[in-house]
Amino acid sequence: MMFKWKLCTFFLYVTCVCVMLKINHNVVDWVPTQIQCACQICLEDNQLPVHRFNASPVPFLYQDCKLEEDTFNWWKEMQTETRNFSTYRKTVQALFDVIPPSPDLIKATPDVCRTCAVVGNSGNLKGSHYGRLIDVHDIVIRMNSAQTGGFEEDVGTRTTHRVMYPESAVDLDNSTHLVLVPFKILDLEWVVEALTTGFTGQSYAPVKSKITANKDLVMVVNPEFMRYIHETWLKNKGKYPSTGFMALILALHICDEVYVFGYGADGEGNWSHYWEKLKDKHLKTGVHSGNQEYDILQELAKQKTVTFYRGW
Ligand SMILES: *[C@@H]1O[C@H](CO)[C@@H](O)[C@H](O)[C@H]1NC(C)=O
Ligand SMILES: *[C@@H]1O[C@H](CO)[C@@H](O)[C@H](O)[C@H]1NC(C)=O
Numbered sequence: 001m002m003f004k005w006k007l008c009t010f011f012l013y014v015t016c017v018c019v020m021l022k023i024n025h026n027v028v029d030w031v032p033t034q035i036q037c038a039c040q041i042c043l044e045d046n047q048l049p050v051h052r053f054n055a056s057p058v059p060f061l062y063q064d065c066k067l068e069e070d071t072f073n074w075w076k077e078m079q080t081e082t083r084n085f086s087t088y089r090k091t092v093q094a095l096f097d098v099i100p101p102s103p104d105l106i107k108a109t110p111d112v113c114r115t116c117a118v119v120g121n122s123g124n125l126k127g128s129h130y131g132r133l134i135d136v137h138d139i140v141i142r143m144n145s146a147q148t149g150g151f152e153e154d155v156g157t158r159t160t161h162r163v164m165y166p167e168s169a170v171d172l173d174n175s176t177h178l179v180l181v182p183f184k185i186l187d188l189e190w191v192v193e194a195l196t197t198g199f200t201g202q203s204y205a206p207v208k209s210k211i212t213a214n215k216d217l218v219m220v221v222n223p224e225f226m227r228y229i230h231e232t233w234l235k236n237k238g239k240y241p242s243t244g245f246m247a248l249i250l251a252l253h254i255c256d257e258v259y260v261f262g263y264g265a266d267g268e269g270n271w272s273h274y275w276e277k278l279k280d281k282h283l284k285t286g287v288h289s290g291n292q293e294y295d296i297l298q299e300l301a302k303q304k305t306v307t308f309y310r311g312w
């Protein structure tokens with residue numbers, strides 16, 4: 001009897017040691033090699049268990065960045081670009097005659113904690129009273145024509161970055177960054193011309209000929225980064241990622257802490273915007289894989305990579 005107990009205790013001991021070693025091993029795996037920000041957990045430490053996160057794709061175009069023909073061939077399918085790679089390269093170069101040679105970003109340093117609010121346009125913001133929770137962050141990212149006037153209590157007032165494309169563009173104030181998501185060569189031409197001489201080209205929808213925005217704060221999302229989002233995050237689901245999803249992944253790459261508001265359907269399951277009455281009840285997420293994108297957001301929230309405010 002005594003012997004059996006001893007044997008039992010021995011095995012229990014061995015199991016415990018093994019379990020502890022295993023836990024220890026996992027902990028060691030995730031400990032950042034160096035502290036990269038002043039938050040408790042820093043997203044840039046790519047040891048974080050975010051299984052799709054890859055720190056190498058460069059989020060924004062900069063002067064002399066390498067442009068791959070292979071990426072161009074992927075990118076041109078999004079809105080059936082018919083012009084060629086050398087035209088694309090020339091157009092990208094011409095961007096930097098007007099916008100800064102590199103994007104104006106807060107650098108990651110050990111003594112700074114860059115916190116970001118990513119604010120989607122969902123009707124679930126209505127009645128949420130999230131305004132003050134949104135406005136406290138260093139960076140407040142909004143998208144397309146999202147308005148704040150009249151909705152301040154629920155959506156806040158500040159916009160440091162606005163992610164948009166020519167067909168969704170609105171005028172900005174002098175301190176807001178225009179973050180262009182380019183889907184075709186025309187979009188790159190548009191940003192240059194709309195900020196200077198005026199744009200005269202034509203797109204599939206009306207486009208503003210002139211835009212009010214601070215040229216020094218313009219940044220252009222790198223097609224290579226869009227491809228990374230589509231392939232690595234969405235596993236090629238949907239035709240291409242939605243602006244909202246791109247804004248979310250951008251935030252993961254330029255912020256140390258990410259707070260997400262206004263994503264997903266509203267409380268009644270409608271995909272509506274907070275500033276308008278839903279006209280088309282059957283409106284879904286179009287060419288985008290809305291469900292896939294939402295599932296990833298939920299997963300990021302579950303593993304505490306982002307803090308997700310689900311709305312009302
Ligand atoms: C690309 O298109 C431009 C303008 O249409 C043309 O002049 C040029 O020869 C083309 N380049 C190549 C490599 O096909
Ligand atoms: C906008 O900001 C820039 C600096 O980025 C400054 O040079 C310019 O004078 C400002 N314009 C206005 C209208 O405040």
Ligand SMILES: *[C@@H]1O[C@H](CO)[C@@H](O)[C@H](O)[C@H]1NC(C)=O
Nearest residue numbers: 123266268270272277278281
């Ligand atoms: C959501 O859709 C339902 C019908 O599907 C409609 O009755 C309701 O008014 C919509 N809610 C909003 C907030 O638009």
